[in-house]
Amino acid sequence: MALSAWETAKTVGLEKKIKFIGVDGLNTVNGGIELVKSGVLDGTILYPTGGNEALKLALKMYNKEPIAKNNILNTIVIDKNNAEIIENQMDKVDQQQAVIDSQQGAIKVQEREYASQNNLVRLLSFFLVIILSLTIYSIYSTISISRKKKQLERINQTVIDQNNEIQEMAQIAQKSNEAKLNFFTGLSHEFKTPITLIMSYVESLIENEKIKGTTLVDEVKLIHKNSNRLLRLINQLLDFRKIEEQKFTLRASNTKIYDFTNEVMTNFKGEAARRNIDFQLTCKNKNHELFIDRGLMDKVYFNLLSNAFKFTPDNGKINISIVENQDNTVKISFKDSGIGIPENELSNVFNPFFRASNNNKNSSGIGLHLSKEFVLLHHGTIELKSKQGSEFVITLLKGISHLQPSEMINKGENLDVTPNLISDNLDIETELNDVNVVSxxxxxxxxxxxxxxxxxxxxxxxxxxxxxxxxxxxxxxxxxxxxxxxxxxxxxxxxxxxxxxxxxxxxxxxxxxxxxxxxxxxxxxxxxxxxxxxxxxxxxxxxxxxxxxxxxxxxxxxxxxxxxxRYYYTNNIYRIEPESKFGNQEQSFITKMNDIIKRNVENPKFSVEDLADKLGVSRVQLYRKVKAIIGINISDHINNVKLEKAAELLKSNNMNISEIAYSLGFSSPNYFSTAFKNKFGISPKEYKSSN
CATH class of the missing domain: 3.40.50.2300 (Response regulator)
Structure with a gap:
């Protein structure tokens, strides 16, 4: 500003007549010191404290803080006499400052190098500790492994010895199991003779003209049916034994599969009709022939259909479908709308003695296992699908190329070996013409x-x-x-x-x-x-x-x-104690019922429906329960309670007979008197007088 003022004065020729003084003499180009030396300025003022004190004073004034009236700021005036000295001193200070800055830079470099070296030392120390630890662990592991190796060798020897003992025990157990199976197999054979005799005599009885049309024939049919079921279970046990010993030989013959299937279905149609089950067979080619062992395949069919009827509810569906495929196979599907099998158990269905978690029926658990083995003997497959109900799918090969000569029989030998059995699921009519002994x-x-x-x-x-x-x-x-x-x-x-x-x-x-x-x-x-x-x-x-x-x-x-x-309750109905030794539920019921009736005995609008509602039962259930426990209907019981209350009121002598009758909801004093006399044997008037 001082320079600008001088330049302005110079333009009008007044620069010699006016003295110019600058503020804050700086040692820079066109700074205060240079301008003093060149004669532009007569002097400049250097504030050693800079503007810091002036700013502090200004802030105090702005904030309205108390300040001294006179504030002296120390200063130096620079003129031609001392300008050069001041300039030299400032140059020297700048040089010293440059040296200081250089030294500080060097110190920072040294600090960085020190920090880097310090980190390196720490890292090396850390790795040294790790190496030392690994070395110690390696030595310890070597010793430990050596000890464990010796220990494992001892254990291994013990295991070998135990394994030898287990094998010996297994051989003994196998022989024992074999002996048990032989015993049960022999016993099963022994059972077959008396069962066959029973069935023969029962069949003769069924055909006997003397019992036809009587109730006895139904009982005989029931004996025949359950004997037949027992025979089939014994046969399953024998079949299981044969399968285990691989003693079955396939005897396949050319069979019309539709006719064979329909023939087996006949045994279950009575059960289907009785339970209203939609039992259908679908097949496009009714003349298609397959080589099957009729005896074994009959057992497969019976097992699958028995299970289907066992687990399918009434009004359900069971469908058998026969479909020819392009890959030279035929699929026979048995599908039902039953309870199905849990998905996580599907893989276990064909295991012997398996029983599904949702199966509450009595079952031996070997039927499906035998079915699978019989299908495998035919070089076929059987699989199960279970989403809504169950579907067993049997896949059999067409033709004879998959069969050995020993697995086939001549057509003349192909006897119908389908058992002429009454199925477990056949409906036995039990409409007996018994004479009613009791009305x-x-x-x-x-x-x-x-x-x-x-x-x-x-x-x-x-x-x-x-x-x-x-x-x-x-x-x-x-x-x-x-x-x-x-x-x-x-x-x-x-x-x-x-x-x-x-x-x-x-x-x-x-x-x-x-x-x-x-x-x-x-x-x-x-x-x-x-x-x-x-x-x-x-x-x-x-x-x-x-x-x-x-x-x-x-x-x-x-x-x-x-x-x-009931007799006890009838004669003690108003004196039942909570501690009664008779049934707690009945006692609680009667006590609660009597309390409700007594509380409402003077309410003419109180009805049987109100009582049932308060007891939490229906009117019909209340009627039946009271009738079963007490032997009288609920309306009569309520009247009895009212009459007991009337007797109490008559004893008190505070009300006349008409008042008592109307207060207890009786339609008239005459009706009340009649009911009272029927219960107590005397009229209300006589009862009142006697008390």
């Missing part, structure tokens, strides 16, 4: 929970004279029991959805059905099973095979005990 109105109701249709038919035939028999396969047992509220229940253990223990426990816990006696029928006769049955609340535990007379007596005994309990 329908006097019969007790009986619910049979059993999934074996033969046993259900047997029990229904034998018990229908004395009881109204209802049945359930177990899938709807709880619902049916609640709907019917029977007088007694007979229940099996092994059922479709829930076992007999679970069903009994649920029925005994439910207030609506807790009074119903339950008889368990089961093949499990061990102590634990019996104890489990009793713990689930059942009243009697009978093991199969059971005596019909014992079963009938058990039913009669339980119903008689129920009558005694």
């Amino acid at each position: 329908e109105s006097e019969k007790h109701t009986l619910l049979v929970i059993e999934d074996n249709i033969d046993l259900v038919a047997f029990l229904k035939a034998k018990l229908s004279n004395e009881y109204v028999v209802h049945t359930s396969d177990g899938s709807d047992a709880i619902e049916k029991a609640m709907e019917i509220v029977p007088d007694i229940i007979i229940c099996d253990i092994n059922l479709v959805d829930k076992d007999g223990y679970e069903i009994s426990k649920e029925l005994k816990k439910d207030l609506r059905s807790s009074h119903i006696p339950i008889i368990i029928l089961t093949a499990q006769s061990d102590k634990e099973s019996t104890l489990k049955g009793l713990q689930s609340g059942v009243d009697q535990y009978l093991t199969k095979p059971f005596s019909l007379s014992i079963l009938k007596q058990s039913i009669s005994g339980l119903l008689f005990n129920r009558e005694k309990l």
Whole structure:
């Protein structure tokens, strides 16, 4: 600014007449010191403190802080006399500063080199420690490996010795197992003779004109059917033994596969019709021929169809389809709408003694294994698909190129070896013309929970004279029991959805059905099973095979005990204590019911529907339960409670007879007097006078 002022004055010729002084003399080009030396400026002022103090003072003023009135800033005036000295000193300072900067740069370089060398030393030290550790570990490992090697050698020798012992024991066990199998095989052969005799005599009885059209023929058919089933199970055991010993020889003959399939299906059509199962065979070429062993393939068909009918519900579908393929094969598919097999268990289906986790039916577990082995003997394959239901697919080769001469028989030898058997699944008609011993109105109701249709038919035939028999396969047992509220229940253990223990426990816990006696029928006769049955609340535990007379007596005994309990409740209905030794559920029910009635006894609008609603049961269930426990209907019971209350009011002598009658909901004093006299034997007036 001073330079600019001088230049301006110079333009008008006044630079000699005015003295110019600059501020902050700098040692730079056109700086204050140079301008003083050149005579442009008469002087400049150097502030050794720079502008720092001036800025501080300005900030104090801006912030309205107290400041001294006079603020002296020390300064030096530079003129021609000292300008050169000051310039030299500043140059010297700049040189010293350059030297200092150079030294600081060198120090930084040294620091970087020091840091680098320090890191290198640390890294080397770290690697040295690792190398040392590895060396120590290597030495330790060598010693340890040497010791373990000796130890493993000793263990290996022990294992070899034990393996030799196991092999010896395995040989002994194999011989023992062989002896057991031989025993059971021999025993199975021994069984066949008496079973054959039984079946022969039974078949003769079936054809006997004297019993045709009588109830006896149905029982004989049932004997024949189960004898046939036992024979087939024994044959399966013998077949399993033969398969294990590879003693089967294929005897294939030219067979029309459609006719053969249709022939086997005939044995199951009765069961299909009875259970309304859609049982179909589809085949485009009914004249197609395959070389099969009719006896072995018959067993395959029977196994697959028996399983299909066993696991397919009523109103389901079972379809057999025969399809020719382009690759010289024929596929025979057995597809059902049953429960199927879990996907993670499909690979185990053909293993001997395998039983699927969702299979609650009795099964030997060797049928499918035998089926697979018989199909393999035909040089075919069998596979299972299970998504919605199960589908077994048998693939057989066409022609004879895959068969050995020893595996074929002449057409003349091709006898029909399909067993003339009554299938396990055949429907045995049980419409027996029994004479009713007890009138329908006097019969007790009986619910049979059993999934074996033969046993259900047997029990229904034998018990229908004395009881109204209802049945359930177990899938709807709880619902049916609640709907019917029977007088007694007979229940099996092994059922479709829930076992007999679970069903009994649920029925005994439910207030609506807790009074119903339950008889368990089961093949499990061990102590634990019996104890489990009793713990689930059942009243009697009978093991199969059971005596019909014992079963009938058990039913009669339980119903008689129920009558005694009913008599107790009828005569002590208003004096039942919570600690009563009789059934807790019944006691709780009656106590709760009486409390509700007593609380509403003076409410003329209180109805049976209101009582049922407060007890959490339907009107029908309330009626049936009260009738079963007390022996009278619920309306009569409510009237009895009201009459007991009337007797109490008459004793108190505070109300007249008409007031009491209307307060308790009776339609008129006359009706009240009649009901009261019927219960107590005297009129309300006489009762009031006597008290």
